[in-house]
Amino acid sequence: MKKKPTLYDVAKVANVSIATVSNVLNHKSEASEKTIQRVNEAIKKLGYSRNESARSLKKGESKLIGLVVPDNNPFFTEILNGIQEECELYDWQVVAAASEESSARQNQLIKLLSAQQVSGIILAPATDTLEIPIDFSSAPIVLIDRELHNAELPIIKADNVEGSYKATKMLLRNGHKRIGLILASPGISTTVQRKQGYIDALKSAQIKADEKLIRYGGDYTGTKAQIDGGYQTVINMMNLPSPPTAFFVTNHLLMIGAVKAIKELRLSIPRDIGFIGFDDHPWQEISDPPFTIVSQPAFEMGRLAVRALNKLKSTGEIVTASLPLQLIIRKSCGTKNVND
């Protein structure tokens, strides 16, 4: 951990000025082949690598981008994977932070990230409104997964209305009329949209949504609470005078809790009860039964968010994309498809 060589050291060895070294480092190509060669040799000889703090200070921007998500559940982790892969192309690295579904914490993280001079932030907001002026961040922001009411930002999301519509329709086609819908927190756009798709599908079958069959998984603090939320909701709904014959559960953790409850009630899927979950995972294939799932293109969403950020920075263009959700049909709700 001896002192690192600087531009000056390289310049001295290569016998040029520091400006020239900087130019070849940045491929400004204002140097002759011979000079470039000499500089590169000096760099290699000294094991030089640029001090990014100095560069960031001068340019007002680092090679870091910030990622602020509610938590590191598998969905957001897959988004992180996509982001990391795409960032290679732009020579960015990602600072990952979790807001724990708290918008106070989220805003604090954005401040922290701004102070690091990140060149952009990818944000899955904790709530559907931003409580602070849009330019409280010195870095451009791209939204991922969840929309904001009061800000016009680029966003890469999934088409939750359509995805939810397809899933509900699938359950309908397989003879279910009373479908329990288990949603996450009411304050986020994905929840609102998944509820919408469900209601639309019901309507298309001339069924009026029964509010008793629509429930939120409760408090949103941590893995265990969400699993419990899914669990309790199923228990409660099955105690209704006229319980659902199927469930559509709109996220991964809620789903685990829901399945747990169904198993405890000794109900068999799909014989006694139909089931469609959300967010695919290799596990779903080996579970018994293999679950029919609404699958999100999380990796792709991550990649696109990075691209949208780059676009925003270079052209100012506000890219928005709503990616299709895929219904992966396995064996938890019968197999009569929408198109049959």
Add this chain to the structure above:
Amino acid sequence: MKKKPTLYDVAKVANVSIATVSNVLNHKSEASEKTIQRVNEAIKKLGYSRNESARSLKKGESKLIGLVVPDNNPFFTEILNGIQEECELYDWQVVAAASEESSARQNQLIKLLSAQQVSGIILAPATDTLEIPIDFSSAPIVLIDRELHNAELPIIKADNVEGSYKATKMLLRNGHKRIGLILASPGISTTVQRKQGYIDALKSAQIKADEKLIRYGGDYTGTKAQIDGGYQTVINMMNLPSPPTAFFVTNHLLMIGAVKAIKELRLSIPRDIGFIGFDDHPWQEISDPPFTIVSQPAFEMGRLAVRALNKLKSTGEIVTASLPLQLIIRKSCGTKNVND
């Protein structure tokens, strides 16, 4: 995104020198109460926040720490969670990077992180030897999960020998004598140690390990390959003249593949075949059967790694810890425990 206020702006408003502002910012407490008050008011009024690039340049160290793991599987994600939580206390943020099990890529990432002046790196190495001089990184390194042969670095790991010993013993107690062991890549310390624990347990029961029952999950590139590795290994072993009556599968992805193969072969767990997996997850509770698992304290490992890094930086002390692994007994291999 207007120009951000600097120390100078704050100093002017508070009517003090920039040194004083810097002092109150850093709680150097060389200022009077009155001055501190004035400065803080000015900071709030201007919405000032420190430019961390400038600070990093001057101090030769940022508030970032780097995390380099092979991939973002649930185990490493849980480690990331622990790291993020502990980093709060030190006012650090984490730059997350994935080496994809390539040590070339890993070393490149370490260089990149060093250039960012990270104040430390937490590394789960791709291979068990470091191909470069130990001080090729300008930042202190602490290892997590996997050991290195040729470097004396702080390390937070799990006691893989013991964990594997307990699992194998459990299978033995439940009457299994031919136990298939499915390992990850041979070139990493965790694999070596898990194999060791298995052999030790067998020896304690006067059974000589049969090399045909010890297999590596094959190439280690990505989720799908590992699942396939687990799958193929089971298929191959079950075709042996004298196949195993139980499997011990030493990671999460390998396990998914293995279970898939067992189900395809229409073998029932635990009736036809005993099974112990690795890395717990809520899913394991609702699967059929619920799996007996060797569970790693990943979150805690993350926290301890950050603490070890802090210790290394402040006192030079090389902390090492080998955390106990827990055998969570469910229903995939009978329930006669080691202590019965």
Add this chain to the structure above:
DNA sequence: CTGAAAGCGCTTACAG
């Protein structure tokens, strides 16, 4: 094609 010099926004001895 190359170099001298200013300046990005901080921290930190040092002087008073």
Add this chain to the structure above:
DNA sequence: CTGAAAGCGCTTACAG
């Protein structure tokens, strides 16, 4: 208790 000044290692007009 407070301030003036140097300097961290870069990038970037600008001059030649």
